[in-house]
Amino acid sequence: MNDNQSRHIAWRLYELIAPLKGWVFFSIVCMVGYNIFTAAPAYYAKDIVDAIAYGDNPELKQYFLVGLGMMIVFAIKGLFFFGHNYSVGHLVQSLIVKLRQQRSEEHTSELQSQ
DSSP states (O other), X not given: OOHHHHHHHHHHHHHHHGGGHHHHHHHHHHHHHHHHHHHHHHHHHHHHHHHHHTXXXXXXXXXXXXXXXXXXXXXXXXXXXXXXXXXXXXXXXXXXXHHHHHHHHHHHHHHHHO
């Protein structure tokens, strides 16, 4: 494939995706949020694990707060996961509809010209 064909393909993809740039941005934000909250539980529980490893005895209140924090972290992670899956699904369906409409219009114009 030469450079001119690559530019043409890239331009066609851009024309398809450009009207949906809000959904693309939302999807990327959700993906980044999901990845951040995937690493968060280990960082959040680090203090309790370190205290136990060094022989300290953390208070029961700390265990409760860490458990509550973990539930909140996993809930937010789930919201980001849902947002990303929903937005990507919407993007894909929108692109398929556009491509089908374009192909249908091309096919209809070919039939009418015959």
